[in-house]
Every structure is written in C-alpha cells, then in structure tokens.
Amino acid sequence: MAQTNVSTAKKDKKITWKEIKRQKTLLIISFFVVVYGIVFYYWPLTGWLMAFQNYKPKDGLLHSQFVGLDKFKFLFSDATFLRVIRNTFAMGALNLLTTTIMAILFAILLNEIRHSMVKKTIQTVSYLPHFLSWIIVTGILHDALSNTGIINDLLQRAGIIDQAINFFAHPKFFWPIVAFANCWKETGWNAIIYLAAITAIDPSLYEAASIDGAGRFAKIRYITMPGIKPTIIILLLMNVGNVLNAGFEVQYLLGNGLVQSVSQTIDIYVLKWGISQNDFSMGTAAGIFKSAVSIALILVCNAWAKRAGEERLF
C-alpha cells in the first residue's frame, strides 16, 4: 500500500485526493499552526485601522469615528515625534556601525592569535555579556559611570577632570553611552559569525601569499577582509531593516528626564502614548510609521545590493 502511494506521488505532482489523504498528518498540523499564526501575527494587523480612527475602546474597531490621516498629520506636526525619529535613526545607525566594526576587528585580531588556549579563553569571556539581560547591563553601566564609579575614579586619578561628571545628566553623552553598551554586550557574540567566515577561507590562499612575500598586514588586508566581505554585507543588510527595532530596552532603562530630548525612541513614544496615556490611535500610527520605514529600508538595501552584484536576502 505504502509502496504504491510513494510511486504515484512521484509520478503525479498535482494535488490528488490520494495525496491529500496521505499527507493528512501534515495538513492537520498545518491547520493548527496557521490558525495560531492568524490569531497572533496576522489578526493584530487589523488593529492598524485604529490609526485612522478616533479609537474608543467602548465603540471598538467597527464603530469608532473615522478621521482619515488626522493622526498622522498630528504626529508629523509634533516636534517631539520628529525628535524621536531623529533619535531612533541616529542611535540605530551609530549602534549598527560601532557594533559591526568592533565585531569585525575582534574577529580578525582573535583569529591572528596562534595560542589556542588563549584564543579559546578570550572567546569564552567575550560571550559573557551577551547572556546578561539589559537590566543587569544597564545596572552595571550605571554603577561604572556613577559619581563614585570606576570611570570617574580613573579620570580623576589621571588628572583629566577635577570634579566627578554625572554622565547621565548630559545629553551629549547619551548616544555614545548607548553605543558603548551595545558594543560591550554584543561584540563577542556578533564576532562568532565573522570567525566562522574567516575559518571558511581557503588556507592555500594564505600560503600562496606568504610565498609571494606578503606580511601579516597584507594578508589581513588582501585575503581576510575580501574573504568575509559577503558575510559583512549580508549581515549589514539584515540589520539595516532592524535599525528601528533596536531602540527600546537600553534607551528606556538608561534614559531619564534630563536627557529625554536625545533618549526617546519611537518605541518609547508608542509606549508613552498608547499604554500610559491610553491613546491607542496615536500609538498605533507611530507604530505603523516604524513598520513602513523598516520594510522600505529592507527593500531599498536589497535592491541596492542586487545592483551592486552582492549577496542579498531574497
């Protein structure tokens, strides 16, 4: 019986009742999984209607007053929202740039270490911060940067400053602190994939380069770097689409009233309007803006990579 089924399936690629019956188990699982997906991932999209309404929970989605693009007009006339967009982009770009450079630098230098025990130990240490929650990381950072913390301590001992600096009270320090926090947490982790890419480079290239008289710098510059270029590009592409998503936890946990002009991101804005002030329409509108820009960024990057003849996502 089973044998005939297999052979018919091979011959016939069209959907037949026999085939459906044979794949019953798969279809039942698919059914439940699709129902789950519709409920938890697709159904919330209907909530986007709220952005075009004066949504009142008692009237619901169907009976709330329709206001067209009013919410978006209000959003873009709100100076706070414009500042929030700037902050999100600036911190997203700064984080992406610094974490990528640090990860590549770390991976290349680690790969140059010949002593395998040392290499292994450093790598194990480098993963550690990735496994700590942002709560812990920001807590630690707060301590290190506090008035009696290690940074002020060192700066005072070195005679660079006389008085302890309150780093969290000055807007100019906020973006660098966030970028540093991201580098601290993710450098070792992000380097894993670059190290894998370096390992995949054909060793005979290095041997040939040595015979031609290339030094270590030259080998890094002309073999390692071009070797991991496709990986760098594909990871950048994947992450550019996420630039706007990366602006929540750190900013929320490190921000305070004194620096909120530079610390607030779109997600924090959504949280403030939507959850704290119960203006679901405004919160949703800001959320839609974020999704739209993210998707646009992914598409633009993909098209750009395609034209340049590089790897692309889809």
Added chain:
Amino acid sequence: MNTKTIKHSFEDKLISVLIGIFMTCFVIVTLYPVINTVAISFNEGIDAVRGGIYLWPRKFSLKSYDTVLAMQNLLTGAKITVLRTVIGTLSALLVNALLAYVVSRKRFIFKAQLSLFWVITMYVNGGMIPVFLLYRNLHLTNSFWVYVVPGAISAWNMLVIRTYMNGLPDSLEESAQLDGAGYMTIFVKIISPLCKPVYATVALFVAVGHWNSWFDAMLYNRLKTEYTTLQYELMKLLSSVMQQSGSADSAKYNAASVTPVTIRAAATVVTMLPIICLYPFLQRYFVTGLTIGGVKE
C-alpha cells in the same frame, strides 16, 4: 631578501603587540564590571557606600545575600522565571520543530505557501498597541500564559531547524515510509534524534530569552505581582533609588549592615549566576546555531 624578512619579523611583532594590547583591554573591560559587582555584593553595606572597592571585598559579609534571599518578590519572580523558562522552552521547541518538519517535507502540498506565511511574520507585525489589545481580549494579560503562548512559534527559530532538516538525506524518510511508518513516527523516531544539535541550539536561544525578559512582565502583568518575572523585580529594585521596600526589609533583618548598594549588587549576582555558570558549557551549541542561522534561507 634580507630586508624583506626583517620587515616581516618587525611587522609580525608589531601585530602581536597590537593584539596583546587590544585583547587585554577587551578582557578587562568585559570582566571588570562583573567582578566589581560580585566584590561589592560580598562587602559589608555601610563600608561599601564609601566606594573604592575594586576586585575584592574590603569587609567581607554575607548579610546582603541573607536579605536578598528573603525578599518575597524576588523569590516569586525567580519561581515564575524558572517556570516560564522550562515550560516556554519545551513548548516552543516542540511546536517549532513540528512546523519545521512539516515545511521541510519535500512533497508536502503547501510547502511553499506555509513557509511564506511564516517568513512574512518576520517583517510585518501589528506593533505594540494592537498586540496589547489582542492579548487583553484573549485574557492573556494578568496571567502566566502570556509568557508562553504568544511567542511559542517564531519564524526565525523555525527556519533554523528547517535549514538543518533540509540537510538530512531524503532517503531516510522514503525508506521509513516503505516500512509503513507514518509522518509522526518518522518525526519522532527518525528525524528528531538526528536533529538533537539544532534542537539544543534553539532551546538555548529560547531559554536565554525567557530568563532575561522583563518587558512582557512590565507590559502585561504589572498589576499581578504574583506573575512578574525575576528580571522585572530586579529592575524595580535597581531603579528605585530610595529602596523603600528594600530598606524596610533590611531594617527587619539586620539593622544597618546592608545598604541599597550591596543589595542591588547581591540581587544582580543572584540573577546572573545561573547563566554565567551554564553558558561556557553550551558554547558549541550556540556557535553551530549561529552558523546555521547565518546561512541564507
């Protein structure tokens, strides 16, 4: 020729020195804050306020740990966190593996459509507010299940498992079918045992996510303190400058020998300890996992 070798040995040394400096700084910057927190947590409270503790406690004391381990909200938080990590990881692994199994069957009728259905969810989502309202309507807010049910299937985890399953030879499935095995039997008896490495990887990612999450606790269960997580309770402890509840508790236990500084440090150490102890042994799983995940889907 001679100048060339001299140049090279100089270059070699220069690079070694640069690597030495970079890596030393890297290790110090990574480890110092963690060690410093541990040192402070073991220090006597009043003494710690003076500052100047670096790598080792000045006046050794375990009082902060006594206090922290007696805090009811942290204990409840720890219980919820352990529960959500265990239940959440097992259920997520089961459903993602099942889904990956279905979409990796070569002859499955809706293979392409079902994959696309999930890939779309990686790029488009309703956003915070519609999702919040949905969970409220489904009565998931103010309940434990909000941690486990909504996030169970994730397209990314599913794709990692699928990539691995796609790499297994088709003949496994075919020969089992010839022997009369159904799809579930093949999944349980043949495919899953071979997927242990990738299951371990995904389980690790999911478990770490559960252990470290706090935002869902704040958003959905703020009003139900019996369901808040350890990280969220730690955040409340860290952000309350005056440590109202903390100092009240500490007054009850041991007068003034604990202070907010040491309590915060001790709570941080307790929260990160399980992960710090475990992660070095799980290295090979996340390294392979990231490498699979990085492969183009």
